Amino acid sequence: MRLVLQEELDTLQATLHEEGELVLRALRGAINALEQRDPELADEVIAFDDEVDRQYLAIQAGVESLLARQTPVAADLRLVLALLHNNLHLERMADYCVTIAKLTKLVYDVSPDPRLMAGFEEMGSRAEEMIRVSLDSFADRDVAVATSLVDLDELIDRANRRIVQHVLALGSNLALREWGLRMIIVSRCLERIGDHAVDIGEQTAYLVTGEFREFTDASHRAS
Amino acid sequence: MTEIETRLEAPSVKIGDVSLEHVAERPRPSGSPELREPIFQVRDVTVSYSGNPALSDVSLDIYRNCVTAFIGPSGCGKSTFIRCFNHMNALIPGATIDGTIMYHDQDLYGPEVDAVEVRKRIGMVFQKPNPFPKTIYDNIAFGPRVLGLNDNLSERVERALQQAALWDEVKDRLKASALSLSGGQQQRLCIARCLAVEPDVILMDEPASALDPIATTRIEDLMHELKQEYTIVVVTHNMQQAARVADMTAFFSVNQGAEGQRTGILVEYDATQKIFTQPADKRTEDYVTGRFG
Numbered sequence: 447m448r449l450v451l452q453e454e455l456d457t458l459q460a461t462l463h464e465e466g467e468l469v470l471r472a473l474r475g476a477i478n479a480l481e482q483r484d485p486e487l488a489d490e491v492i493a494f495d496d497e498v499d500r501q502y503l504a505i506q507a508g509v510e511s512l513l514a515r516q517t518p519v520a521a522d523l524r525l526v527l528a529l530l531h532n533n534l535h536l537e538r539m540a541d542y543c544v545t546i547a548k549l550t551k552l553v554y555d556v557s558p559d560p561r562l563m564a565g566f567e568e569m570g571s572r573a574e575e576m577i578r579v580s581l582d583s584f585a586d587r588d589v590a591v592a593t594s595l596v597d598l599d600e601l602i603d604r605a606n607r608r609i610v611q612h613v614l615a616l617g618s619n620l621a622l623r624e625w626g627l628r629m630i631i632v633s634r635c636l637e638r639i640g641d642h643a644v645d646i647g648e649q650t651a652y653l654v655t656g657e658f659r660e661f662t663d664a665s666h667r668a669s
Numbered sequence: 670m671t672e673i674e675t676r677l678e679a680p681s682v683k684i685g686d687v688s689l690e691h692v693a694e695r696p697r698p699s700g701s702p703e704l705r706e707p708i709f710q711v712r713d714v715t716v717s718y719s720g721n722p723a724l725s726d727v728s729l730d731i732y733r734n735c736v737t738a739f740i741g742p743s744g745c746g747k748s749t750f751i752r753c754f755n756h757m758n759a760l761i762p763g764a765t766i767d768g769t770i771m772y773h774d775q776d777l778y779g780p781e782v783d784a785v786e787v788r789k790r791i792g793m794v795f796q797k798p799n800p801f802p803k804t805i806y807d808n809i810a811f812g813p814r815v816l817g818l819n820d821n822l823s824e825r826v827e828r829a830l831q832q833a834a835l836w837d838e839v840k841d842r843l844k845a846s847a848l849s850l851s852g853g854q855q856q857r858l859c860i861a862r863c864l865a866v867e868p869d870v871i872l873m874d875e876p877a878s879a880l881d882p883i884a885t886t887r888i889e890d891l892m893h894e895l896k897q898e899y900t901i902v903v904v905t906h907n908m909q910q911a912a913r914v915a916d917m918t919a920f921f922s923v924n925q926g927a928e929g930q931r932t933g934i935l936v937e938y939d940a941t942q943k944i945f946t947q948p949a950d951k952r953t954e955d956y957v958t959g960r961f962g
Contacts, residue, residue: 449890450913514945515912 451516458508458529459585465501465536466581470574472498472543473639477570479547480632481563483554491547498540505533524656528649532584535642539577542635549628556625559616565609566629569636572602576643583650592647596661602640609633705732708870708900709754709777714768716749716758724749724933727768729919736892736901738911738941741921741956746933747904750921751872754902755791756784789816792863796875798855800847800862805839808847808858812866825865832898833861834891853884860891864899871895873903877910889914908957911941918944920953 472494479487509530512518518526576598583592610633613626644661652658707730716724724746731737731754739747749758754777758764770777777787801808809826818825826843830836835857839850847858856876863871873892877885892901892914905911911918919938923931937944937953948954955961 447890448886449893510946511942515941517909517912 448516451512451518451522454508454512454516455518455522455525458505458512458526461501461505461508462529462532462536463581463585465498465505465533466577468494468498468501469536469539469543470577472540473570473574473577476543476546476550477566480550480566481558483550483558485551485554488547488550488554492544495540495544498537502533502537505529509533521653524653528584528653531649532646535645539639539642542639545635546632549632553625553628556621558625559612559622562609562612562626562629565605565612566632566636569602569605569609569633572598572605573636573639573643576602576640580643580646580650583647584653587650587654589651589654592650593661595644595647599640599644602637606633606637705735707731708733708773710769710771710774711753712769712771714750714753714766714770716746716753717765717767718761719763720765721930722932724921725924727935729935729938731900731902732917733900734896734898735916736896736903736914737917737919738915739902739904739919739921740906740908740911741933741936742923742961743906744931744933745921745923747919747921748874749933751874751902751904754870754872755788755793757788757793759784789866790868791870791872792866792868793872793874794856794859794863794876797879798852798859800850800855800858802846802848804844805847805850805858806843808862809865812862816866818866829861829865832864832895833857834887834894835861851884853880853887856880856884856888857891860888860895864895868899870900870902873901875904875906878906885910912945915941917941920944920948920950920956922952922956 472491475487475491475494478484479491509526512526576595579591579595579598582588583595610630613630616622616626648658648661651661709731711730712728714724714727715722727750739751741747752758753766753770754772756777758766766778772787772791776782801811803811806826809829810822813819813822813825827836827840830839835854838854839845839858842849847855850858856879860871860876877888880888889910892903895901896916903911903915917938918941920936921933922936924934925931937948937950939949943949944953945957948957952961
């Protein structure tokens with residue numbers, strides 16, 4: 447039965463799930479701070495990253511120990527490798543939340559363009575959904591759900607492109623243009639969170655099928 | 670007379686004032702091994718056979734409710750060392766032990782200590798399963814009967830077999846010969862026989878080396894479960910087994926003297942995770958990575 451191996455795999459998966467929940471809280475905090483122009487909330491989001499990092503390091507140490515002591519093979523080995531990847535993807539998502547919070551602090555005294563704010567709310571919600579879908583696909587070993595992330599990613603990509611168009615249309619006011627440039631980075635952060643969610647979906651497919659492939663890539667778009 | 674018969678036949682005295690009840694009432698440890706309670710404190714122990722040191726100058730602590738593994742190449746003294754914990758070396762003519770081993774703060778080799786009582790509290794399981802040529806039931810009941818623990822004997826037998834994860838396989842044939850069991854079942858029977866007298870510590874000397882991989886996995890799972898209630902010390906030549914089951918690992922090696930005499934030494938002792946990811950000593954690293962030994 448390999449009780450110790452199974453217990454350690456279960457613990458690592460539970461810790462990854464907790465890390466995902468923390469990332470969702472960080473993301474919601476970052477979006478709220480941006481929309482409400484709340485620098486204190488932004489500071490909380492920045493400080494909260496330590497919580498995510500703690501989980502990240504716990505998984506890293508757990509994987510190191512498990513590989514050294516339990517010599518996992520076959521599906522167990524794929525699970526450990528996928529956990530290692532997903533751990534990094536979640537940690538990077540949390541870093542993007544920190545970037546959004548830092549940008550929010552720089553521009554909280556500028557009155558925001560309501561169309562952009564509506565766009566960020568949409569992108570934030572889509573990013574949250576993608577994180578949930580990716581984690582569910584991994585927990586349920588559901589390749590079909592994982593593959594659906596490609597379509598969800600297309601939606602967040604389109605929203606990103608709309609944000610860029612809105613920023614270009616902001617006009618010649620210098621303060622507003624500076625604000626707009628920072629908002630393009632915010633938009634890019636949310637779009638990248640979506641990309642990392644797709645990457646987690648790819649790890650689900652690898653775990654289930656034993657074969658790693660990117661769902662889409664720049665040189666070979668999905669047909 | 671076998672060793673087990675020897676240890677079970679004589680009536681006993683307590684080691685100091687440490688009773689089983691007292692031990693059982695102590696709180697369970699938690700957290701990292703460093704925070705746990707030492708059950709054995711070994712200081713400067715040297716074991717010699719006919720004046721020739723087989724193992725030299727070993728100091729370490731064994732922690733309660735941990736699995737502690739001794740690993741190392743042949744002749745490094747790991748089996749010699751584990752036999753110190755229940756006076757087994759005393760059965761070998763010419764064997765002497767220097768240094769101290771404290772057990773629950775009592776000198777294990779103090780003048781008033783009864784070796785038989787020690788072996789009741791500190792049971793041992795050997796490399797080759799060695800059931801008595803009796804029924805399954807009588808194998809387990811033997812120790813309690815000798816010690817006068819006749820109340821609720823059947824319950825005691827069942828509990829020991831349950832703890833050893835053997836009950837479901839033998840409950841319908843308790844009157845069958847123990848020799849009719851498979852090798853893996855016989856080894857779990859020997860563990861159950863050890864548990865039936867409610868020991869504090871279980872010593873295991875290569876407990877799975879004569880077993881197939883499935884039976885080995887069952888023994889390893891059993892060790893993981895038993896450490897909730899007992900302290901386990903295991904000698905294994907299977908390094909990966911130590912990695913899988915042990916909380917703490919001691920690596921022993923061999924020093925060769927100028928005249929070719931070989932003496933076992935303790936090279937490194939630490940949390941198993943540390944030994945297998947970041948050993949402090951180059952000799953340990955060479956051994957666990959397969960570059961030596």
